[in-house]
Amino acid sequence: MITLVNIILNIGQLKKYFVTRQGIVKAVDGISFFVEEGETFGLVGESGSGKSTVAYTVVGMYRPTEGKIIYRREDISRESKNRSHTMKKEIQIVFQDPGTSLNPTRSIKQILEMPLKVHNISKNHKDRIAKIKELLEMVQLPVDYMYKYPSMIGGGEKQMVAIARALTTNPSLVLLDEPTSALDVSVQAKIINMLIQFQKKFKLSYLFITHDLSLMRNVASRVAIMYLGKICEIASSSDFFKNPLHPYTQMLLSSIPVISDEEEELKPKKIMSTGEIPSPVDVPSGCSFHLRCPKKMDICFCEDPIMVEVSEGHTVRCHLYTK
Amino acid sequence: MNFMPKPLLEIKDLHVWFKVFGGILKVLDGVNFIVWPGEKVGLVGEMGCGKTTTMKAIMRILPIPPAMVPKGEILFKGKDILQMGQTELQQIRRREISMIFQDPTAALNPVFTIGTQLQDAVRFAEKSGRNTEKEDIRTRAIQVLKEVSLPDAERVLQNYSLQLSGGMRQRVCISMALVSTNELLIADEPGTSLDVTIKDQILRLLRELAEKRSTSIILISHALGAVRGMTDRIYVMYAGSMVEVAKTKDLFAHPLHPYSQGLLTATPRLTGGGIGEGIDGHIPEYISPPTGCRFHPRCKQAMPICKDKKPPFFKVGENHEVACFLFQNYR
Numbered sequence: 001m002i003t004l005v006n007i008i009l010n011i012g013q014l015k016k017y018f019v020t021r022q023g024i025v026k027a028v029d030g031i032s033f034f035v036e037e038g039e040t041f042g043l044v045g046e047s048g049s050g051k052s053t054v055a056y057t058v059v060g061m062y063r064p065t066e067g068k069i070i071y072r073r074e075d076i077s078r079e080s081k082n083r084s085h086t087m088k089k090e091i092q093i094v095f096q097d098p099g100t101s102l103n104p105t106r107s108i109k110q111i112l113e114m115p116l117k118v119h120n121i122s123k124n125h126k127d128r129i130a131k132i133k134e135l136l137e138m139v140q141l142p143v144d145y146m147y148k149y150p151s152m153i154g155g156g157e158k159q160m161v162a163i164a165r166a167l168t169t170n171p172s173l174v175l176l177d178e179p180t181s182a183l184d185v186s187v188q189a190k191i192i193n194m195l196i197q198f199q200k201k202f203k204l205s206y207l208f209i210t211h212d213l214s215l216m217r218n219v220a221s222r223v224a225i226m227y228l229g230k231i232c233e234i235a236s237s238s239d240f241f242k243n244p245l246h247p248y249t250q251m252l253l254s255s256i257p258v259i260s261d262e263e264e265e266l267k268p269k270k271i272m273s274t275g276e277i278p279s280p281v282d283v284p285s286g287c288s289f290h291l292r293c294p295k296k297m298d299i300c301f302c303e304d305p306i307m308v309e310v311s312e313g314h315t316v317r318c319h320l321y322t323k
Numbered sequence: 324m325n326f327m328p329k330p331l332l333e334i335k336d337l338h339v340w341f342k343v344f345g346g347i348l349k350v351l352d353g354v355n356f357i358v359w360p361g362e363k364v365g366l367v368g369e370m371g372c373g374k375t376t377t378m379k380a381i382m383r384i385l386p387i388p389p390a391m392v393p394k395g396e397i398l399f400k401g402k403d404i405l406q407m408g409q410t411e412l413q414q415i416r417r418r419e420i421s422m423i424f425q426d427p428t429a430a431l432n433p434v435f436t437i438g439t440q441l442q443d444a445v446r447f448a449e450k451s452g453r454n455t456e457k458e459d460i461r462t463r464a465i466q467v468l469k470e471v472s473l474p475d476a477e478r479v480l481q482n483y484s485l486q487l488s489g490g491m492r493q494r495v496c497i498s499m500a501l502v503s504t505n506e507l508l509i510a511d512e513p514g515t516s517l518d519v520t521i522k523d524q525i526l527r528l529l530r531e532l533a534e535k536r537s538t539s540i541i542l543i544s545h546a547l548g549a550v551r552g553m554t555d556r557i558y559v560m561y562a563g564s565m566v567e568v569a570k571t572k573d574l575f576a577h578p579l580h581p582y583s584q585g586l587l588t589a590t591p592r593l594t595g596g597g598i599g600e601g602i603d604g605h606i607p608e609y610i611s612p613p614t615g616c617r618f619h620p621r622c623k624q625a626m627p628i629c630k631d632k633k634p635p636f637f638k639v640g641e642n643h644e645v646a647c648f649l650f651q652n653y654r
Contacts, residue, residue: 257548
């Protein structure tokens, strides 16, 4: 069913190590996944699991230590300065905190004008103003916001500007790095609905990063769970929440605070969350989750499990399923 | 409910204003709030709606000036906290009310060890502290650290806060609050800055400890899910006043105020099916807040009366009250 043709982003054995004084931090340690054309692929994990590093490597802020990033058959596993200009247009990113990702000394107009100039999208000043107005209208902000500065507008509105900026170049793949985690639920709902609308309108593919599994359930078509730089489980969203296999996934699901009884029933009950994510400098031997795992066996201490496909499109990396 | 004893904490018509350069920020606009002995109460609302300000007013740790309290009473066991002298106030902070703050990193002093800070708290809590042996204080500190299930308590005492993880820091903060609390524990978003699995552990710990000591808890959160599993009753707050109060079960089953409904529909659910509309607009500016009901500019069901008059609480069921004119002739 899945052919190479409709895969927009294919990541194979991607590794990103950082050298620090304490030792080598394996932020991303050999992960593989693909994003289909037009889908929302969700990447979930606790803080420190390396999910943002994946996004930054894909967009070209870091050079991968090892591994391949294939964008529509083109190998882009290098930094953005070594990528072609058109490629930079194709992949855009929205950061977590709009307070720091927008330059406070520039007006919204200048912020949105920059990508138009860099990529030579609009030829003259008049065209650019028209395009900026169009962008602001698209994200439902008043046109006179053009002359405001980021500090003058609210957090939700700032994130709208950041989204508008990402869409100026008409990209095909947008990386959303926790776009709503700094915002209130009422604002979050508006932004998410807008993102879903844009996805249909412009045929975008999203790589959606978040730690909020209930949000993920509502936006993503496929979900991957990351723990200490490795992927534990990949499945389609509906399968994932009905039949979570990896003990870590079950632990995550059981810790979500929910607001109705129907949701309560979906949560695995037997597993209680324990422990904390260890420091990535000092990754435990064998399966990195064994310190917190309620179902650990002897083999988990010494041998790192490999990905196995349990059912179609549902892969899990755990010794419980390797038989 | 008649046999119920007197409320442990009762806030009546509390107003808190802040004097700033541009004028006066009228943040709290008549807060009414009750906690019964042994009860676990939730307080939810968006950022900047005055949840923390209310709690700081209870502890009397608002910076005065710029803050001022032009009107209102905070009765703790029948005595007004706002009228208390320093000695009485210290007594309350020492033995009866304590607070856990949102960000454990900011709540702990980075230049003193956990041991120094925690033992200070112990010494303060035990009034007879001057005579207490150093060894006793240390034993008590280790004992409370063990109570919050921190492994290796002796080592933690020697650590600085920066050497601990977020979850451990929050546990230390909880243990500090536990040293003194006997009556009321205020937890101001205790899990917000932590990961889901850690948040779950912290909330579970709080619940267990509260049940063991039959302490009353006020749990503040902007996430509805976090308060659902833990509280008996929930207050919903918007822009400086309470808009709805109900038993936790009733509130989630039948939210009545348009704001509570908006919050609930905007929350993403595990069952899927997309996310609701959200609420247009944002929290008003407190320098010139909207007249009447402060929610009316964002309310889809606003009526002419909402602009002119602030709605009082209307009773719509047992323990269920709504501050909205839609329910003035309920039933």
